[in-house]
Amino acid sequence: MEGPSLIIIREQVKIFRGKKIISAHGNAKIDMQRMEGKSISRIKTWGKHFLLCFPGFFVRIHFLMFGSYRINEEKNNAPRLSLKFRDGMLNFYTCAITLWEGNPDDVYDWEVDVMSDQWNDKTALTHLRQLKKEMVCDVLLNQSVFSGVGNIIKNEVLFRIRIHPETKIQNLTLAKRKELISEARNYSFDFLKWKRIFQLKKHWLIYHKKTCPRCNLPVHFKITGKGKRASFFCTNCQLKPAKKVLQ
DNA sequence: TATAATGTTTGAAC
DNA sequence: AGTTCAAACATTAT
Numbered sequence: 001m002e003g004p005s006l007i008i009i010r011e012q013v014k015i016f017r018g019k020k021i022i023s024a025h026g027n028a029k030i031d032m033q034r035m036e037g038k039s040i041s042r043i044k045t046w047g048k049h050f051l052l053c054f055p056g057f058f059v060r061i062h063f064l065m066f067g068s069y070r071i072n073e074e075k076n077n078a079p080r081l082s083l084k085f086r087d088g089m090l091n092f093y094t095c096a097i098t099l100w101e102g103n104p105d106d107v108y109d110w111e112v113d114v115m116s117d118q119w120n121d122k123t124a125l126t127h128l129r130q131l132k133k134e135m136v137c138d139v140l141l142n143q144s145v146f147s148g149v150g151n152i153i154k155n156e157v158l159f160r161i162r163i164h165p166e167t168k169i170q171n172l173t174l175a176k177r178k179e180l181i182s183e184a185r186n187y188s189f190d191f192l193k194w195k196r197i198f199q200l201k202k203h204w205l206i207y208h209k210k211t212c213p214r215c216n217l218p219v220h221f222k223i224t225g226k227g228k229r230a231s232f233f234c235t236n237c238q239l240k241p242a243k244k245v246l247q
Numbered sequence: 248t249a250t251a252a253t254g255t256t257t258g259a260a261c
Numbered sequence: 262a263g264t265t266c267a268a269a270c271a272t273t274a275t
Contacts, residue, residue: 002253048254064254066272077272094271096255143255150253200253207253226266230252 001063003115003148004192006045012071013043019085026081028097030059035083045115046108047147053104060098067095114148114188124181128169132246136172136180137165138225146184152200152207153191155232157183159206164240165224165231171241206232 020039024032035054042053050061061067061081068075070091074082080097083090100107111120112127127145140146140154149157158165161179163172172180194200206212209219212234224231 005253062255064271065252066254066270068272096270141254152253227254228266229254 001048001065001067002150002153002188002191003045003047003113004153004188004195006048006050006063006148007115007192008195009050009069010043010045013090015071016040016083016085016088016090017043019088021083022086023084024081026079026092026097028080028092030081030097030099032081034099035059044104045113046104046110047113047115047143048150049108051104056103057099057101058104060100061092062096064094064096068093069095112145112147114146114185115192119185121178121181124184125177128172128177128181129246132168132170134169135165135225136163136167136169137229137231138227139169140180140184141225141227141229148188149184151229152204153184153187154229155207156191156205157187158231158233158238160187162238164235164238165222165233167240168244170244170246173241173245206234208232212237 018039020037021035024035026032034057038054040052041055044051044053048062052059072088074091075093077093079091079093080095081092110116110118111123113119124145128139131139131142131145136158137154140149140157141151157180161176161183163176191200194203206219209232211217212219214237215234217234217236219232220235222231223229
């Protein structure tokens with residue numbers, strides 16, 4: 001579940017903002033009683049973190065690979081967290097749930113969330129300079145730099161800007177680094193737009209594709225980077241500059 | 248039926 | 262003692 005998908009969940013769950021929780025149960029290892037009798041004050045997201053906020057604490061839900069949720073319905077398997085309201089219920093399955101003291105604003109840097117209106121290009125550029133030895137495939141998935149970017153977004157962004165996933169940051173010109181930053185955010189909003197109308201897959205250009213839509217040559221598949229994640233790329237259209245331009 | 252996949256944390260090993 | 266990396270977790274469509 002990548003960042004843009006959480007924006008959709010946030011919108012759907014908005015109906016429960018300000019609503020009192022009658023009961024909370026599930027197999028997540030958190031103090032469920034903490035929420036009972038309290039109202040959800042805010043519903044926020046930071047990248048792939050979905051946050052249910054209460055006065056003085058918040059519950060962080062991470063969907064990882066297989067997480068799912070249901071609004072006013074239940075799945076067959078046991079929920080990690082099930083919240084009951086006077087008229088409605090909210091269920092989370094197979095996700096990582098933790099409870100944190102304080103306010104999200106105290107711990108999250110909204111400038112690095114690609115879906116946030118507080119996103120900051122300059123901050124990202126600084127991070128890239130600090131990670132110049134890393135490969136671009138790893139840096140795009142680094143949640144401290146591009147919070148919300150996942151493996152689909154990574155592959156599509158690199159195809160759009162015609163960069164090979166194994167390119168080191170220090171071999172990207174300033175113009176290319178700026179392009180990387182703007183396209184990480186830009187594609188994320190395209191992802192959101194297409195996800196809303198159930199046309200995300202239809203618009204994939206390189207992810208899980210067999211041939212390059214630009215030149216028609218076969219798409220390469222390789223497990224790349226320290227993170228060992230799947231990359232799909234065209235060696236004809238996506239270049240790997242070898243010259244160091246960032247000292 | 249085996250496999251792969253929109254991901255992160257943990258703790259063993261070095 | 263700090264860093265690294267594989268294992269663990271877990272679901273569902275193909």
